Amino acid sequence: xxVPPQNVINTRESVVSYPSALRHAGQNMVSVEDMQNVxxxxxxxxxxxxxxxxxxxxxxxxQKIKHYEDNIKCLKAQQNRLEESILDMQVALGKNHIExxxxxxVNHVHMKSEEDTIEHILRHEKSAAAILCQLKTHEGDQAxxxxxxxxxxxxxxxxxxxxxxxxxxxxSTYLGLETMLAVVCKTREGVKALETYDKxxxxxxxxxxxxxxxxxxxxxxxxxxxxxLENLSPYVGEFVxxxxxxxxxxxxxxxxxxxxxxxxxxxAVNMISIDSLHLHCIxxxxxxxxxxxxxxxxxxxxxxxxxxxxxxALPCITNGAVxxxxxxxxxxxxxxxxxxGVIDVKFPKNSEALKLRENYxxxxxxxxxxxxxxxRMWEDMQREQALLEHAKFNYEIKKQEFVQFLxxxxxxxxxxxxxxxxxxxx
Numbered sequence: 160x161x162v163p164p165q166n167v168i169n170t171r172e173s174v175v176s177y178p179s180a181l182r183h184a185g186q187n188m189v190s191v192e193d194m195q196n197v198x199x200x201x202x203x204x205x206x207x208x209x210x211x212x213x214x215x216x217x218x219x220x221x222q223k224i225k226h227y228e229d230n231i232k233c234l235k236a237q238q239n240r241l242e243e244s245i246l247d248m249q250v251a252l253g254k255n256h257i258e259x260x261x262x263x264x265v266n267h268v269h270m271k272s273e274e275d276t277i278e279h280i281l282r283h284e285k286s287a288a289a290i291l292c293q294l295k296t297h298e299g300d301q302a303x304x305x306x307x308x309x310x311x312x313x314x315x316x317x318x319x320x321x322x323x324x325x326x327x328x329x330x331s332t333y334l335g336l337e338t339m340l341a342v343v344c345k346t347r348e349g350v351k352a353l354e355t356y357d358k359x360x361x362x363x364x365x366x367x368x369x370x371x372x373x374x375x376x377x378x379x380x381x382x383x384x385x386x387x388l389e390n391l392s393p394y395v396g397e398f399v400x401x402x403x404x405x406x407x408x409x410x411x412x413x414x415x416x417x418x419x420x421x422x423x424x425x426x427a428v429n430m431i432s433i434d435s436l437h438l439h440c441i442x443x444x445x446x447x448x449x450x451x452x453x454x455x456x457x458x459x460x461x462x463x464x465x466x467x468x469x470x471x472a473l474p475c476i477t478n479g480a481v482x483x484x485x486x487x488x489x490x491x492x493x494x495x496x497x498x499x500g501v502i503d504v505k506f507p508k509n510s511e512a513l514k515l516r517e518n519y520x521x522x523x524x525x526x527x528x529x530x531x532x533x534x535r536m537w538e539d540m541q542r543e544q545a546l547l548e549h550a551k552f553n554y555e556i557k558k559q560e561f562v563q564f565l566x567x568x569x570x571x572x573x574x575x576x577x578x579x580x581x582x583x584x585x
Contacts, residue, residue: 310349422468
């Protein structure tokens with residue numbers, strides 16, 4: 160920082176301080192008056208320049224103050240909007256809670272649907288699925304003590320729900336009983352633990368699922384399917400934006416002319432509702448059940464309103480299709496005809512409470528994120544406020560310096576208005 164002069168330079172002292180100038184004055188024909196005018200001119204220039212610099216510094220600090228004040232005003236407005244959004248979400252959560260209470264009777268019916276699915280699985284007494292369900296429902300403590308059961312996610316029929324009973328029966332029929340009763344494990348180690356073999360390659364009936372079945376009087380009889388999530392090729396595309404169910408963003412079917420087929424309702428893989436616990440990070444690679452298990456079961460299976468619509472859409476069908484009136488195309492060129500027996504094990508009907516819980520959790524998640532943003536914004540406001548106070552402090556100091564300099568230089572500018580008065584800052 161330039162230090163302003165404490166007193167304006169005295170002309171007589173200035174002249175004396177330049178003896179060489181006096182010594183050569185006669186030789187150069189320079190009078191004392193001329194020398195005084197030169198010094199006065201230099202002093203005037205210094206006063207003008209320093210005054211201008213102080214004035215610019217004061218203006219710059221004033222602009223900084225306005226900048227910080229505008230930032231704080233903007234942040235405050237954003238914070239107010241976030242507070243309003245949080246209030247709206249709190250109201251929505253309260254409403255959701257009331258709706259949950261209001262649907263208790265309806266949920267009882269849906270809970271009955273889940274119980275019916277378990278009951279039908281248990282009727283297949285000697286299946287691996289029935290043994291695991293028996294263990295889970297009646298031998299909970301024993302199940303927690305079996306380390307190898309911790310890798311088991313569940314039975315296919317219990318891992319998804321469907322909104323409509325008819326669609327549930329249709330998709331269950333498409334998959335078949337063996338698949339509906341299949342066991343789902345996370346890792347290859349879990350699959351190995353289900354069944355072990357002796358040196359002759361025969362099943363060891365005293366360990367794994369076979370040992371468990373024998374211990375509860377339900378020995379496993381016959382083959383059973385097991386899905387290993389870490390060995391399934393997952394869906395690698397995008398997901399539907401902002402969908403709490405993480406539905407797959409699959410390419411909709413279209414004819415060669417770009418027109419969509421009539422009666423297309425959606426993809427089977429997206430019509431399965433999955434519990435929030437199984438939507439994320441079920442496999443070691445971080446995938447959920449939809450993009451691993453159900454995508455491998457259904458792929459791009461299309462669902463149509465009627466058999467007629469489905470048959471008209473054959474050119475658009477790549478991985479099979481079903482219709483709500485019972486039509487079924489296993490794959491292009493392979494039709495399933497005739498009366499099909501009803502599979503007793505089907506997906507339970509989706510609960511309205513599940514949808515409400517998903518909305519509740521999604522709203523709660525958004526509210527937490529909004530509160531976090533509000534806290535970060537408050538921190539930003541605190542930083543801006545500190546910068547504002549610092550700028551105001553510097554502004555007052557610089558302003559006092561400017562006023563003091565003007566006061567000190569005013570006697571000189573009064574004596575020499577021609578040199579300094581015209582350019583002095585106002």
